[in-house]
Amino acid sequence: MSDYSSRAPAVATAVALPATVYLIAMGAFALGMASYVTAGLMPLIAGAFSVSVAMAAQLVTAFTLAYGLGSPLVVALLPARAQRPGLLGALGVFVLANGASALAGDFAGLLLWRAVAGVGAGVYLALGIAAAAGVAAAPQRGKAIAVIMGGMAGGTVLGVPLSLLLAQQLGWTAALWLVASLGALALAGLLWQLPVLPEVAATSLRRKLALLADGQVLAILLVSLLAAIASLGMYTFIAPLLAWSAQGTAISATPFLWAWGVGGIAGSVLVGPWADKVRPPKLTLFILLLLALALCALPLAAGWSAWLMLAPIVLWGAAGWALQVPQNQQLLDARARQGDGNLAIALNESALYLGSAIGAAMGGLLLLLDWPAWLLAAGAAVVAAMAVLLQLALWRKRAQ
Template identity: 65%
Template sequence: MRNPTPTPTSVYLIAVGAFALGMASYATAGLMPMLEQAFSVPMAIAAQLVTVFALAYGIGSPLVVALLPRNRQRLGLLGALGLFVLANVGGALTADFALLMLCRALAGLGAGVYLATGITVCAALSEPERRGSAIAIIMTGMASGTVLGVPLSLLLAEAAGWQAALWLVALLGAGAWLGLQQLLPAVPAGPTVALRSKLALLSDRKVLAILLVSLLAAVASLGMYTFIAPLMSDPAYGSVGNVTPYLWVWGLGGVAGSFLVGPLLERIQGPILTLIIMLVLGGALLLLPVMAGLSPWLALLPIALWGCVGWALQVPQNNELLAARERHGDGDLAVALNESALYLGSALGAAAGGLLLLWAMPGWALAWSAAGVALLGAVLQLYNVRRLTALSSPNALRSR
């Protein structure tokens, strides 16, 4: 029995960069009051810093990834991380709000390209049976940056000004860049693929099905995350005034899920694991108002489970996308589109939840609507699993 190959050091360095990305993606929302005061702009205008980051991440990064040659992935990874670092440095130095917005857009673009390319590079540098674990390390870094890094950066900002949060992000990113510059080996180049051929993946039914499941999961999980505070502040669920413990538990569950899903992926087929995750996500969201109605503290259990599976999902999803498209030379673009599906799903979920609140729907309607979307995703994934099983059956293989 062959001993498993150790995970390359460069994978952990890419995860450090992902930690900085996770911090940068969510810290700006917490800095809004400081930015509003520092730049003398309304909160609605300051909030657009989050919007431009998300749009550049979700829309701009797939376009850049599509144009990146397959034999320049190392350069693309270092270039994207370098852009991310410089954009955060520029944001910390500027005193002009328009320039800060430009810096946030560039940071979002660099972040999206870096994460998609980083996942692809990790897969290329890892043994096939260890790819799931390598991707899990990257996602654990991203989740940890959100859960641990964001509060740390906000504490630093309160003590030393909002710029300190951006300096911390830039410092972590620069450390990862220096390490990768020295230790990242040459990345095996895939086949050269024309842009038209790369865009052909949008006609791949398997890819579209994976992306749709990711979209539905994001609508349910990230969309509902926006409304933890309104749900728990409802008198029916304890009129909780401080939701910070619930956000922490959701995030810690996400770190645990991102870490644990790697070994599971080595034992359970990716599509089946995705189906299990979607079913658990739907079940956790169904249980949330029930447990919260019994006691606000009991709500921590489904929230932890929800965070765990919500973050874990992207490991088997990205692994399946790479397996489906790597030989076509556009696996990195498929991963970038998966990240875009997450951002789009988050926006759709937030918009749908806002409508429910506008219609004065009860708190349970938020959680149960999200659960319905998750279970719809599970139905779609069940179809995917059955289709893949049929394609791999002996009769199907003989008929090819």
């Protein structure tokens, strides 16, 4: 189930996870902040560089495109013996790029450094998940992956509001310095604590690209893509759905965004123990059912009262974040013999970002066509149901 050829001996699940896992999660916390904080800083950055907000929004595009497209390429080119230096190097690049972003003298330079930060973030997360699974004992690998995803969720839910508050008091660069500082702390800890990782099997680039012809991997990635279209795509349109539900009454989206994020943290934490007890395909199916149920309940709750939406939003956030734990487990398991599970994870992250972009584009088109906002949630539920059906077919096929 891991990239690494040597297996940790089975121990009682009561044994604590290695400190290395929590240090990797600290880096993931900084990644979670960096992935979303720029969107909140856009008005301040637009004013600082005298550009439009629409132009400032391209900083998010640069980060996400580099993350989704650049990181799998770097992971594919990484030598088999470079897992430990690759992990440390990726985090170092991420830290330096965020510091350089804060020091950028013009918008073009800032745009470039956000792209570099995106590549570093994507490579670090892919290698970090594989490393966490490798250093943890066999019965705790699901829990280790859950800790990393919990770090990402915590960075989004807790770190982003904190960094935006800091930016309001000290300027937009303070938020990026905070991200860089947390990443630097994680890097210092990993330089001290990260053990020499067992080597993965040396694989040529041509054999690594053969991963794209692995039907099992492609099916897992398609499930992630559909789930991201439904979950991350719909996240973009919480505010329009609230406006439709409130029928003209002013209502802040902040409590609902917090509810989604708190659900995400809870889901990342709670899925850990179950990930080591329930087979990943079955757990994925169960989580997808919860996601579809939450998205189905969302427009029904919105039709009664905006505040009734809080319950399905919490469940939606929990399911959306928890899902990637068994998904990454399945990918590591599927490519264990080939030794390129970290590349599969990088492709999974790309699928998530692509799904988010597709979902946002489809929702935006429906709004331009003056479709009611409740149909966005209903459409997201349909896509989630498609993911359920696909996962059910995969589960039945593997059970045969």
